[in-house]
Amino acid sequence: MSERRRLRSLATAIAILFSLAGCSSVSFTQSTGGSGTGTSPLILTLHDAAPNPPAGVTVTSFEVTITGAVLEPGDISILSTPETIELTQLQTNSVFLSTTQVPAGTYTGLTITYSNPQFTIINNSGAAVTTPTGQCAAGASCPVTNPTVTTLTETLSSTSTAPFPSLTTTTANQTLLEFDVNLNDVVQSDLSLDFSQSGAVTINQTTNGTGQLSTIDTLNVAGEVTSVDASADTFIITPTQGQAITVTTSSTGTAPTVFEFARANCTANNFTCIATGQIVDVALDLQSDGMTFDAAEVDFDDAANTQQVSGTIVGQAGTPPTSVLIVVHNTIPAVTSLPPGSGVIVTIGSGASYVINSGSFILPTGLSFASTSDVIIGQEVEARVASTSSISNGAFTTDRLALEQTQLQATVSQIDSQVQPYPYFVLSPLPALLSAAPVNAVTQLEVVDTSSNQPAGTVYQEFSTDSISGLTVGQSLTAGGFLFNTTASVGSPSIIATIVRGEVPGT
Numbered sequence: 001m002s003e004r005r006r007l008r009s010l011a012t013a014i015a016i017l018f019s020l021a022g023c024s025s026v027s028f029t030q031s032t033g034g035s036g037t038g039t040s041p042l043i044l045t046l047h048d049a050a051p052n053p054p055a056g057v058t059v060t061s062f063e064v065t066i067t068g069a070v071l072e073p074g075d076i077s078i079l080s081t082p083e084t085i086e087l088t089q090l091q092t093n094s095v096f097l098s099t100t101q102v103p104a105g106t107y108t109g110l111t112i113t114y115s116n117p118q119f120t121i122i123n124n125s126g127a128a129v130t131t132p133t134g135q136c137a138a139g140a141s142c143p144v145t146n147p148t149v150t151t152l153t154e155t156l157s158s159t160s161t162a163p164f165p166s167l168t169t170t171t172a173n174q175t176l177l178e179f180d181v182n183l184n185d186v187v188q189s190d191l192s193l194d195f196s197q198s199g200a201v202t203i204n205q206t207t208n209g210t211g212q213l214s215t216i217d218t219l220n221v222a223g224e225v226t227s228v229d230a231s232a233d234t235f236i237i238t239p240t241q242g243q244a245i246t247v248t249t250s251s252t253g254t255a256p257t258v259f260e261f262a263r264a265n266c267t268a269n270n271f272t273c274i275a276t277g278q279i280v281d282v283a284l285d286l287q288s289d290g291m292t293f294d295a296a297e298v299d300f301d302d303a304a305n306t307q308q309v310s311g312t313i314v315g316q317a318g319t320p321p322t323s324v325l326i327v328v329h330n331t332i333p334a335v336t337s338l339p340p341g342s343g344v345i346v347t348i349g350s351g352a353s354y355v356i357n358s359g360s361f362i363l364p365t366g367l368s369f370a371s372t373s374d375v376i377i378g379q380e381v382e383a384r385v386a387s388t389s390s391i392s393n394g395a396f397t398t399d400r401l402a403l404e405q406t407q408l409q410a411t412v413s414q415i416d417s418q419v420q421p422y423p424y425f426v427l428s429p430l431p432a433l434l435s436a437a438p439v440n441a442v443t444q445l446e447v448v449d450t451s452s453n454q455p456a457g458t459v460y461q462e463f464s465t466d467s468i469s470g471l472t473v474g475q476s477l478t479a480g481g482f483l484f485n486t487t488a489s490v491g492s493p494s495i496i497a498t499i500v501r502g503e504v505p506g507t
Contacts, residue, residue, distance in 0.1 A: 053121060053187060053189070053191060054125060054129055054189060054191070055125060055432070056123065056124050056125025056126060056129075056432045056436055057121050057122070057123055057124070057125055057129055057191075057432060058121065058122050058124070058431045058432045058433035059088070059119055059120070059121055059183075059187065060088065060120050060121065060122050060141065060312055060314055060327040060341075060433065061086060061088055061119055061120040061311075061312075061327050061328070061329060061340055061341035062086070062087040062088050062117070062118075062119040062120075062183065062187075062341075063084060063085065063086045063087070063116075063117070063118050063119065063339075063340045063341055064084070064085060064087065064114050064115070064116065064117040064118075065082050065083065065084040065085075065114065065115045065116050065117075066079065066082065066083055066085065066112070066113075066114055067079075067082040067113045067114065067115045068082075068111070068112070068113040069110065069111070069112050069113075070110070070111045071102065071107040071109070071110055071167075072107060072108060072109035072110070072111065072157070073107070073108065073109075074103070074105070074107075076102050076103070076107070078102060081243075082115070083241070083242060083243075084116070084241070085241055085242075086241065086329050086330065086340040086341075087181075087183070088312075088329065088407070089310075089329045089330070089380070089407065102169060103169075104169050104170050105168070105169060106166060106167065106168045107164075107166070107167040107168075107169075108157055108164060108166050108167075109155065109156060109157035109164050110155075110156045110157075110164050110203065111153065111154070111155045111156075112153070112154045112155075112156075112195075112201065113152060113153050113154075114152045114153075114195055115152060117147060117149065117152075117193055118143065118144060118145045118146070118147065118341060119143075119144050119147065119187075119341060120141060120142065120143045120144065120327050120341040120342075120343070121136060121141070121142055121144065121191070122140075122141045122142075122314045122315075122327070122432070122433050123136045123137065123138055123139065123140050123141075123142060124138075124139065124432045124433065124435075124436035124437060124438070125138065125432070125436070126138055126436070129142075129191075130190075131144050131147075131191050132144060132146065132147045132148040132190075132191055132192060133145060133146050133147070139315075139438055141314050141315070141325060141327055141343045143341050143342065143343075144191060145341075147191065147192060147193050148190075148191075148192035148193070149192065149193045149194070149195075150192065150193070150194035150195075150196065151194060151195055151196040152195055153195065153196065154195050154196050154200060154201045155196075156201060156203060163202075163203070164203050165203055181195075181200065181201055182199055182200055182201070182202070185197040185198070185199045185200040186200050219283070219284040219293070220281065220282070220283055220284075221237055221239050221242070221245060221281070221282050221284060222239060222279070222280070222281045222282075222301065222330070222332060223237045223238050223239035223240060223279070223280070223332060224237070224238050224277065224278070224279055224332060224333060225237055225274060225275065225276055225277060225278045225279075225280055226238045226244065226276065227276065228274055228275065228276055230271070230272075232248075233248065233249045233250065233251070233271050234246055234247060234248050234249070235247055235249075235274050237280065237282055239332075240330055240331060240332055240333075240334045241330070245284070245293055246293065247282060247284060247293055247294075247295050247298075248292065248293065248294050248295065249271050249294070249295045249298065250294065250295075251270060251271065255296070257271075257294075257295045257296065257297065257298060258296065258297040258298070258360060259271070259273060259297075259298050259299075260297065260298070260299040260300065260359050260360060261273040261298075261299075261300040262300075263300050263301075263355070264278075264300040264303070266300070273300065274298065275304065276304070277303075277304025277305065278300065278301075278302070278303060278304055279301040279302040279303075279306065279308060279332050280298055280299060280300055280301055281298075281299040281301055281357070281359070282295055282297070282298050282299070283295065283296040283297040283298075284296065297359060297360065299357070299359045301357070301382075301402075302384065306384055306385075307331070307332075307333065307335070307384065307385040307391070308331065308332045308382050308383070308384050308385070309326065309328060309330075309331050309335070309338060309344060309346070309382070309383050309385065309391075309396075310328070310329050310330040310331070310332075310380070310381070310382045310383075310404060311326040311327050311328040311329045311330070311344070311380070311381070312326065312327050312329065312378065312379070312380050312381075312406075312433075313325070313326055313375065313376070313377050313378065313379050313380075313381060314326070314327050314343075314377060314433060315377065315437075315438070315439075316375070316376075316377060316439055319439060319440065320371070320372035320373045320375065321348065321372055321375055322347065322348060322372070323345055323346060323347040323348060324345075324346050324348070324375065324381075325343055325344075325345055325346075326343070326344050326345075326346055326381065326383065327341065327342075327343055328340055328341065328342050328343070328344055329380075335391060337391060337394075338391065338394070342394065343394060344391070344394050344395060344396070345394060345395040346383045346395070346396060346397070346398050347395070347396070347397040347398070348372055348375070348397075348398060348401065349386055349389075349397050349398060349399045351399065352398055352399050352400055352401060353399065353400045353401075354369050354370045354371065354374070354400070354401050354402075354403075355369075355400065355401075355402045355403070356369050356402065356403045356482065357382065357402045357403060357404050358403075358482060361456070361498060362450070362454050362455075362456075362457070363482065363496055364421070364422060364448065364450065364453075364496060366489075367482075367484050367486070367494075367496070368484070368485075369401075369403045369484065373485070374484070374485050375401065375485070376440060376483070376485045376493060377433065377434065377437045377439065377440065378406060378408070378433060378434045378437075378483055378493070379403060379404075379406055379483045380403075380404040380405055380406045380407070380483070381401050381402060381403060381404060382401070382402040382404055383396075383398040383400070383401055383402075384398055384399060384400040384401075384402075385397075385398065385399075386398055386399035387399070403482055403483075404482075405480050405481055405482060405498060406480070406481065406482070406483040406495060407478065407479070407480040408427075408430070408431060408434075408445075408478070408479060408495075409431075409476065409477070409478045409479075410427035410428070410429065410430050410431065410445070410476070410477075410479070411427065411428065411429065411474060411475065411476050411477075412425050412426070412427060412471055412472065412473055412474065412475045412476075412477065413426050413427065413428040413444065413473060413474075414426035414428075414473065415468065415471055415472075415473060417468050417469060419452060419453075420453075421453075422448045422449060422450060422453055423448075423449040423451075423452065423468050424446050424447060424448045424449060424494075425446075425447050425449070425468065425471055426444050426445070426446055426447070426492075427444060427445045427447060427479065428443055428444035428445075429443065429444075430442065430443065430444065430445060442487070442492055442493055443492075444492050445479075445483075445492055445493055445494065445495055446486070446490055446492050446493075446494045446495070447479050447481070447494070447495045447497050447500070448481075448494055448495065448496050448497060449468050449497060449500075450496065450497070451467065451468075458481075458497045458498060458499070458500060459498070459499050459500070460499075460500050460501075460502075461499065461500070461501045461502070462501050462502035462503065463502045470502075471500075475502065476503060477500060477501060477502050477503070478499075478500070478501045479495055479497050479499075479500050479501075480497065480498055480499045480500075480501075481495040481496045481497040481498045481499070482495065482496045482498075483495050484496065
């Protein structure tokens with residue numbers, strides 16, 4: 001997914017996509033209007049990092065349904081319909097849930113309800129691990145489909161141990177509510193869950209006047225184009241998570257939509273390239289009415305009638321690998337036999353192609369993702385099901401692997417703020433998925449910062465200084481970006497960072 005236009009918003013809109021070691025963030029915007037009511041766009045930005053599992057165990061997928069979000073007093077629901085969300089890949093992305101209207105007034109509490117949580121672990125501890133649904137063998141990837149849950153409700157108020165800052169909505173302001181779900185507190189050491197733990201949810205709010213919602217970060221949505229209206233330069237995208245969204249594009253103005261359709265062989269590279277059935281990635285800006293979404297960037301992903309499976313590589317057969325085990329995070333179109341958290345064995349076809357889904361984000365030169373030698377555990381990839389294959393019994397053959405953004409939380413062990421070729425810092429120790437992998441285990445990662453070397457490079461959030469100078473050795477943070485196998489050149493794999501986030505205050 002393209003980063004350039006998205007990061008333009010991040011530079012001035014840090015309030016929404018700040019992030020959090022182990023946290024998830026849900027944001028509600030109350031945009032109050034006439035007659036004491038106002039449109040309330042609901043934006044869900046769930047930022048996950050390492051929960052608190054046993055040593056040697058990594059949570060590779062976490063799915064939950066948010067069934068309700070109610071403001072008090074008045075029992076004002078701000079969620080129109082339940083939505084099931086896969087959390088671990090929303091550290092640096094957002095998913096739109098719904099819009100609603102709330103009366104202008106003062107609110108002192110919020111109750112959030114969840115249902116049907118389930119997650120998947122990779123067990124690299126070297127021994128069997130007991131989960132709430134049975135034994136997980138050493139080296140295995142194990143879904144926990146029926147976890148032990150203490151409570152699925154979290155009530156926050158101005159007087160409770162989980163405080164809710166008093167919220168006043170008026171016709172003259174727009175208030176962004178951010179609630180951060182900290183999986184470090186939700187996931188217990190025995191792999192049970194408790195959404196009511198102290199610190200599991202915290203609330204922040206930002207208020208601004210009417211006009212463009214500059215505090216709202218760009219949403220990133222991947223899905224199918226289900227309708228195109230050429231007369232209005234609009235189209236509808238239907239993601240596998242969240243609701244269908246009507247998207248407006250623009251070829252004029254100070255910030256016209258950027259189109260990246262080179263892979264589609266569409267030389268016009270404009271709205272005329274969009275077609276029903278295509279799979280596209282879209283960076284969306286929420287406008288001041290709280291209901292309209294304008295496309296900052298539209299990236300072609302694949303043609304109609306193709307099937308994609310996205311997820312994290314957690315295992316491989318052979319070095320270089322001939323096949324990989326992927327924990328599924330998303331399928332486009334949706335595949336009921338491969339829900340989020342399931343494992344799928346992907347055989348890499350002999351003629352498979354390799355691409356990097358970086359859009360217009362500029363990567364440093366000299367990096368390679370062009371063969372099986374560049375494929376490593378920990379990468380987030382998108383595998384296209386080959387036309388000669390099909391998904392059967394949790395396996396298929398791919399004819400194209402696309403590198404997506406890996407997102408991980410770890411501790412800074414070294415900082416080198418050199419200007420050339422690029423500043424970087426080192427993360428160590430790493431999650432067990434990487435450090436205890438049975439093949440090509442790594443003890444550290446180099447995180448490359450492109451912010452000072454090119455426009456719209458790496459963005460920093462939630463630090464004392466939002467740059468590499470704001471980092472300290474021993475600090476826990478979340479890094480999102482493209483993971484490359486650079487062991488031969490720098491001694492470890494490298495993440496070319498799009499976003500680096502510190503821990504959110506209060507979590």
